[in-house]
Amino acid sequence: MEAGRRFLGDGDPGRLLPRLGEEIAEIPAFVSIDKSPLPAGYGGGCGGGAEDFLVGQGLFYVNERRRLLLDCTSGHYQVLWGYGHRDLTAALVAAQEAGVVWDNHSNIPQAPVKRLAERLVTLGNAPGEADPLDTVLLGVCTGSVACAAALKIQLKVFARAHGTEATPVLVALRGNYHGTDMVAQGLRGLWPGLLRRCEVVVLEPNDAEALDAVFRERGSRIAGFWAEPVMMNREAVALEPGYLARAEAWCRETGALLCLDEIQTGFWLPEMFEYRRLGLRPDLVVLGKGLTAGFHPLSGLLLRRRHDVLEQYDAISTNGSAALPALVALASIEMIEGQAARIRDSGVRIQAGLRSLVSEFPGVLLAAEGRGHLAGLKFRSVAGALEFHRRLLEAGLWTRVHAYHEGHSTLLTKLGLLADAVVIDGVMDRMREVLRRGSPCRPSASQGTP
Numbered sequence: 001m002e003a004g005r006r007f008l009g010d011g012d013p014g015r016l017l018p019r020l021g022e023e024i025a026e027i028p029a030f031v032s033i034d035k036s037p038l039p040a041g042y043g044g045g046c047g048g049g050a051e052d053f054l055v056g057q058g059l060f061y062v063n064e065r066r067r068l069l070l071d072c073t074s075g076h077y078q079v080l081w082g083y084g085h086r087d088l089t090a091a092l093v094a095a096q097e098a099g100v101v102w103d104n105h106s107n108i109p110q111a112p113v114k115r116l117a118e119r120l121v122t123l124g125n126a127p128g129e130a131d132p133l134d135t136v137l138l139g140v141c142t143g144s145v146a147c148a149a150a151l152k153i154q155l156k157v158f159a160r161a162h163g164t165e166a167t168p169v170l171v172a173l174r175g176n177y178h179g180t181d182m183v184a185q186g187l188r189g190l191w192p193g194l195l196r197r198c199e200v201v202v203l204e205p206n207d208a209e210a211l212d213a214v215f216r217e218r219g220s221r222i223a224g225f226w227a228e229p230v231m232m233n234r235e236a237v238a239l240e241p242g243y244l245a246r247a248e249a250w251c252r253e254t255g256a257l258l259c260l261d262e263i264q265t266g267f268w269l270p271e272m273f274e275y276r277r278l279g280l281r282p283d284l285v286v287l288g289k290g291l292t293a294g295f296h297p298l299s300g301l302l303l304r305r306r307h308d309v310l311e312q313y314d315a316i317s318t319n320g321s322a323a324l325p326a327l328v329a330l331a332s333i334e335m336i337e338g339q340a341a342r343i344r345d346s347g348v349r350i351q352a353g354l355r356s357l358v359s360e361f362p363g364v365l366l367a368a369e370g371r372g373h374l375a376g377l378k379f380r381s382v383a384g385a386l387e388f389h390r391r392l393l394e395a396g397l398w399t400r401v402h403a404y405h406e407g408h409s410t411l412l413t414k415l416g417l418l419a420d421a422v423v424i425d426g427v428m429d430r431m432r433e434v435l436r437r438g439s440p441c442r443p444s445a446s447q448g449t450p
């Protein structure tokens with residue numbers, strides 16, 4: 001690892017981009033660590049993992065086979081500023097030396113947790129907002145717990161208005177992913193029959209007519225509406241601003257609580273949240289992933305005080321009152337603000353680059369998807385998407401592909417905020433080269449949600 005780290009240096013793209021995909025001879029051979037004790041869903045139960053991550057710096061990493069790769073997906077979509085960012089690491093070390101702790105009891109939160117809560121409330125509202133999101137549940141480690149808290153709030157608020165015998169309706173979008181809590185999984189069709197007391201209605205994203213129909217029909221029986229502004233778990237489908245505004249209007253009219261899951265979108269844009277950029281006013285906003293830039297996870301839920309209906313142990317991670325991660329989050333937010341113009345330009349450049357590929361290869365590609373850094377390249381065929389993914393890996397680009405559900409054929413990227421014009425153009429050039437070389441043959445293994 002040390003040799004790998006020395007090779008990666010400060011992750012300079014100028015030096016590393018030309019060597020992508022190479023086996024790096026400067027790093028001594030590494031005996032791959034057996035991962036058979038891990039569950040099959042994690043690639044365990046079958047021996048070694050030569051493709052596994054050995055060491056990373058900035059946007060790059062070296063795998064156990066010593067191959068150099070560019071991580072085009074920011075880890076599992078959370079490593080906002082790449083691996084081991086120097087300034088964030090320095091802030092972490094300095095804070096630890098000054099007495100900031102990794103974690104403590106949530107009844108006695110240390111200063112960074114409270115400062116982060118203040119900051120999120122400020123960022124979460126337009127200046128002068130009359131009915132602000134003024135409360136933040138920050139004691140949750142993972143996004144799944146934050147999503148579960150939002151669901152519980154929707155159900156409890158509904159039960160207070162309609163009684164505990166009424167059947168609440170939850171409306172969500174096809175291809176949603178709101179974590180691994182059972183009720184949240186019920187929104188994507190898991191546990192059939194087990195969640196009998198909730199009626200789940202699943203709509204196609206951006207289908208305004210279906211949205212109108214369900215709200216007209218179910219009205220005040222709807223407890224909550226769920227949406228991810230960009231569906232990174234469904235081919236990077238971007239929800240249209242007008243569609244989200246319509247959902248918001250229906251929620252206001254019927255009393256349903258609008259929950260926007262910004263776990264993927266949050267902190268990847270200068271406005272911090274998509275809903276702020278789009279001028280929306282949700283009731284609940286779920287945060288996670290990029291919040292702490294891929295350091296120790298920390299998630300949260302923004303809400304209004306009148307919806308603060310849960311008891312402390314109704315939705316909590318006992319290791320979620322995490323002061324050092326909160327401090328990293330504050331430092332990262334400062335960096336986003338300081339580099340806002342460049343971040344915005346990079347998002348535009350990524351989308352323009354993908355659109356250009358689509359126009360150059362119309363026989364293979366169907367559309368550029370997503371918004372800003374959250375990006376997808378929709379292929380005409382599943383085999384084409386899978387093969388492209390495999391060839392990019394050979395060329396040293398780690399990406400993801402959604403091709404495991406009927407009709408899905410999209411390559412996904414979420415470049416870290418360090419990606420500048422050189423990196424973005426370098427990625428596009430490599431993609432162009434692979435597309436030019438042509439026709440798909442052997443598909444790679446599919447990759448499961450999310």
Ligand SMILES: Cc1ncc(COP(=O)(O)O)c(C=O)c1O
Pocket residue numbers: 141142143144145147177178179180228232233261262263264288289299450
């Ligand atoms: C949109 C969305 N919601 C919720 C989650 C769950 O977050 P976590 O994996 O931190 O529990 C994820 C994770 O990928 C996500 O993408």
